[in-house]
Amino acid sequence: MFSIIINRTRPSTRFIPQTFTLQSTPSRHKTTSADPDEPNTDPDAPPKLFVVQPRFRPDSLLKIKLDEALNLANSLEEQRDGYYSTQFSDKDSPPHVVVQNPAYRITRADTYFGPGTVDNIKCHLNALDSKGGVDAVFVNGILTGIQQRNLERAWGKAVLDRVGLIIEIFHAHAQTKEAKLQAELAALMYKRTRLVRIRGSGGRLTFGAAGEAEVVSAKGRGSGGRGFISGAGETELQLQRRRIIERKNQLMSEIQEVRRTRALQRASRKRYGGTHGQHMPTVAIVGYTNAGKSTLVGALSDTHLFCDNRMFATVDTKVRHVILPSGKKVLLSDTVGFISDLPVQLVEAFHATLEEVVEADLLVHVLDSSAPNRDEQRESVLQVLEQIGVSNEKLENMIEVWNKIDLEEDVMTVNEESRCEMNEDLDGWLSTGDEVNWDDASASFVGWKAFEDQPKDVSILSNEVRSDLKPRHEVNSSPSPSPHVKTSGITRVGLQELLELIDDKLKTDKVVERSVFDRKWRPPQKQDTGVVVG
Numbered sequence: 001m002f003s004i005i006i007n008r009t010r011p012s013t014r015f016i017p018q019t020f021t022l023q024s025t026p027s028r029h030k031t032t033s034a035d036p037d038e039p040n041t042d043p044d045a046p047p048k049l050f051v052v053q054p055r056f057r058p059d060s061l062l063k064i065k066l067d068e069a070l071n072l073a074n075s076l077e078e079q080r081d082g083y084y085s086t087q088f089s090d091k092d093s094p095p096h097v098v099v100q101n102p103a104y105r106i107t108r109a110d111t112y113f114g115p116g117t118v119d120n121i122k123c124h125l126n127a128l129d130s131k132g133g134v135d136a137v138f139v140n141g142i143l144t145g146i147q148q149r150n151l152e153r154a155w156g157k158a159v160l161d162r163v164g165l166i167i168e169i170f171h172a173h174a175q176t177k178e179a180k181l182q183a184e185l186a187a188l189m190y191k192r193t194r195l196v197r198i199r200g201s202g203g204r205l206t207f208g209a210a211g212e213a214e215v216v217s218a219k220g221r222g223s224g225g226r227g228f229i230s231g232a233g234e235t236e237l238q239l240q241r242r243r244i245i246e247r248k249n250q251l252m253s254e255i256q257e258v259r260r261t262r263a264l265q266r267a268s269r270k271r272y273g274g275t276h277g278q279h280m281p282t283v284a285i286v287g288y289t290n291a292g293k294s295t296l297v298g299a300l301s302d303t304h305l306f307c308d309n310r311m312f313a314t315v316d317t318k319v320r321h322v323i324l325p326s327g328k329k330v331l332l333s334d335t336v337g338f339i340s341d342l343p344v345q346l347v348e349a350f351h352a353t354l355e356e357v358v359e360a361d362l363l364v365h366v367l368d369s370s371a372p373n374r375d376e377q378r379e380s381v382l383q384v385l386e387q388i389g390v391s392n393e394k395l396e397n398m399i400e401v402w403n404k405i406d407l408e409e410d411v412m413t414v415n416e417e418s419r420c421e422m423n424e425d426l427d428g429w430l431s432t433g434d435e436v437n438w439d440d441a442s443a444s445f446v447g448w449k450a451f452e453d454q455p456k457d458v459s460i461l462s463n464e465v466r467s468d469l470k471p472r473h474e475v476n477s478s479p480s481p482s483p484h485v486k487t488s489g490i491t492r493v494g495l496q497e498l499l500e501l502i503d504d505k506l507k508t509d510k511v512v513e514r515s516v517f518d519r520k521w522r523p524p525q526k527q528d529t530g531v532v533v534g
């Protein structure tokens with residue numbers, strides 16, 4: 001999708017950013033080596049990213065954000081013949097730098113970061129160039145098209161923001177036709193927001209450093225379907241837009257077909273899989289990426305599902321049969337994981353996949369109990385569930401599972417830790433209604449660069465940063481809900497309990513809404529007004 005491996009011998013399957021064409025990196029490296037300084041000439045090697053992490057406070061939160069960013073950067077890798085070339089655990093941490101967070105100041109419209117930070121990052125990139133260089137810079141924030149283009153120019157590298165990288169990972173990990181179509185659609189919608197006019201050679205307004213007007217497609221240059229010849233008088237911007245719309249329409253109709261087939265399969269699974277004339281209930285396993293959903297579904301159903309420490313290891317839905325303690329047969333559906341700031345383009349494009357969740361009779365929310373930001377992860381998942389249209393009734397009925405219980409050793413959540421740090425550092429100068437005294441604040445946070453020139457007006461801070469600054473009683477106000485059951489997909493602790501709980505939930509009479517496709521599938525019958533599960 002992006003031109004981060006454009007100079008390689010095999011044609012790239014990635015999007016070409018319209019604003020930047022990557023210069024050849026001298027002496028590429030062979031990537032099977034885990035050494036980041038080793039030369040890499042393999043055209044299929046995963047791209048090497050330099051991670052730029054804006055600073056967060058407290059330090060515990062920064063560590064979480066940085067870990068996630070490094071994990072995301074290492075997760076971008078395409079499978080070859082069904083395998084990744086590198087074991088995730090063998091991968092080194094990508095090169096990275098923590099910089100001032102523009103959200104704590106007024107974000108610059110042109111370059112996102114201030115000029116000092118931009119130069120600082122350029123110095124890091126120059127230093128890395130002497131060791132073989134990197135393919136692209138990953139900024140763990142959300143950039144506008146203009147900011148992305150200006151940063152690419154300043155650093156001489158392709159730039160990916162959080163949304164762009166997550167979309168790239170989905171695209172790289174997609175295995176089925178459905179997932180590939182949806183990932184391409186998401187990338188296309190993202191690309192549409194990045195169309196930026198720049199002055200090319202000869203001073204004319206154009207796209208791309210070389211002035212090329214490319215068709216945007218995950219299948220590579222010039223594969224964007226019909227409409228290659230631009231209409232008379234059509235500007236390059238219009239041409240780009242037209243090609244995107246054409247490809248989008250084509251993808252949408254293919255996805256619509258997939259969606260229809262999926263709905264029919266779902267209906268038939270339910271109708272014919274059950275016992276005593278009842279339909280077979282579906283239980284969707286949802287949760288933050290890497291929470292252990294696939295491992296848990298595999299363990300519950302005694303089948304193998306691909307599990308990996310890479311983020312978004314699963315981007316397709318897999319369904320498995322399970323027999324509950326009561327003897328009832330149910331379908332467990334393992335699906336794509338969520339993340340904070342999940343790109344809206346992905347949520348829209350993956351509508352067909354996410355419909356499995358909306359249509360499920362029961363939801364099981366799997367949380368990584370060892371994650372220090374467990375509460376934040378819970379919130380992110382609930383937000384996405386609401387966004388995709390899961391009913392309140394289903395949310396209330398949802399089972400919350402704390403997984404990876406084998407790893408839980410007095411984990412202090414970030415909320416607890418930040419409370420402690422904030423209580424220590426903010427005591428005395430931050431209370432309800434008080435104005436923040438930034439001079440005192442910076443004095444309290446010795447060595448905290450991001451605090452050196454904070455704005456005096458808290459209202460200009462982003463929501464995320466403002467919530468960081470909540471007075472103590474507000475930070476304490478939302479105690480962590482307790483789980484319904486604690487499990488480990490590895491040691492199999494809690495699995496029986498979880499199955500019993502699912503059994504119980506499905507026994508209670510619930511009217512389950514049927515999909516449009518269900519209604520179309522057969523002539524209307526009396527029971528179509530509502531189906532009793534259990």
Ligand SMILES: Nc1nc2c(ncn2[C@@H]2O[C@H](COP(=O)(O)OP(=O)(O)OP(=O)(O)O)[C@@H](O)[C@H]2O)c(=O)[nH]1
Nearest residue numbers: 290291292293294295307308312313314337404489
């Ligand atoms: N220690 C421990 N590790 C686990 C457990 N469950 C999963 N893991 C590990 O956590 C990593 C992620 O597991 P997955 O099952 O792929 O997680 P997922 O939620 O399906 O992730 P995505 O598909 O990327 O959303 C893998 O390396 C698993 O081996 C558990 O209960 N305990």
Ligand SMILES: [Mg+2]
Nearest residue numbers: 293294313314
């Ligand atoms: Mg998975």
